[in-house]
Amino acid sequence: REKLGVEPEEEGGRDQEEEAARGMERAEAWAGASPGTPDSSFRVIVHVDLDCFYAQVEMISNPELKGKPLGVQQKSLMVTCNYEARKLGVKKCMNIRDAKEKCPQLVLVNGEDLTRYREMSYKVTELLEEFSPVVERLGFDENFVDLTEMVEKRLQQLQNDELLALTVSGHVYNNQCIGYKTAKRLEALGISSVRDLQTCSSKILEKELGISVAQRIQKLSFGEDDSPVVSSGPPQSFSEEDSFKKCSSEVEVKNKIEELLASLLNRVCQDGRKPHTIRLTIRRNSSESYYSRESRQCPIPSHVIQKLGTGNYDVMTPMVEILMKLFRNMVNVKMPFHLTLLSVCFCNLKALNTAKKGTIDYYLTQSLSTTSRSGKHDFKMKDTHVEDF
DNA sequence: TGGGGTTAT
């Protein structure tokens, strides 16, 4: 429950004031509507965006950092910085060298280990869940909370004159079109602003992007998003990755994998659920087309899953074996190779088996785990099988 | 340019 600041709002463009005014009319119409007949399409959703989150976590961990220009470093990148630093011309996602050049007094802390950020992030989500159970996470520092029910209840308690005194105001900001790839494709069609997107032909848009993306982003361009706030709940996957300049031997790969795996096993142990799938991802050195990764995944053998939470049975050794097999399936180790990233992911998480012996549930869960050991019916996606090598 | 995460195909 530390105080976390609010990012200073950027100035909205001109026609965004129209949008804000329209939003206000709708809100007033709703607030002023006769009690008991709320507009069923109207929702109240709060978006909580934490301010330079990693930097704040570091300043809470070490209060001596407060008041100093602070940057959080991951490899050669300064992923975020506090406002002292921003005042001195440092920007988010600046190269470390550029940042130091701009601001020689800049204090840097290493933020490659996300453990404390992740923990603080979930504390925030849990705090918000006290207000309403429906909280959707986006990254580590954003949460959406659907407060419709809460607001409806409060409005029912208000008297008419209090309702009429309610005012709502706000801004719609940001005039750019959305994700990187889609923006490129839209630009090729001459669509570069939100207004362009509003006015362009739906048919042309659908032909370029497919009906699903086309219809969604065109609605978004009018500020309309009817997608529900979906509770994130516990994570669907756990992963650890490390990037580096060069990794070119099997021994190095094994060492990196062991490091990643050790942290992951701790995390998965704390979570309590059991992963049923493991995935290895690599990035090759290929100078161009930077963002290309390859991965291989397979089911975790059930005897390994069983040992997972249970103290110090050596689960590392069999897991490393599996990961090295996945690795050799991707990379021909007889040929030279040059990796710049390794990542290990646990996914397909299942709750612990709480079924009691002798019950139908116990029978069903046992028969399922037998199936997954002998057959190939336990998963939808086709995993590589360790036995296939 | 890091170290995560999600959903769709």
Added chain:
DNA sequence: ATAACCC
């Protein structure tokens, strides 16, 4: 398994 998106 990959591609796209988000932070």
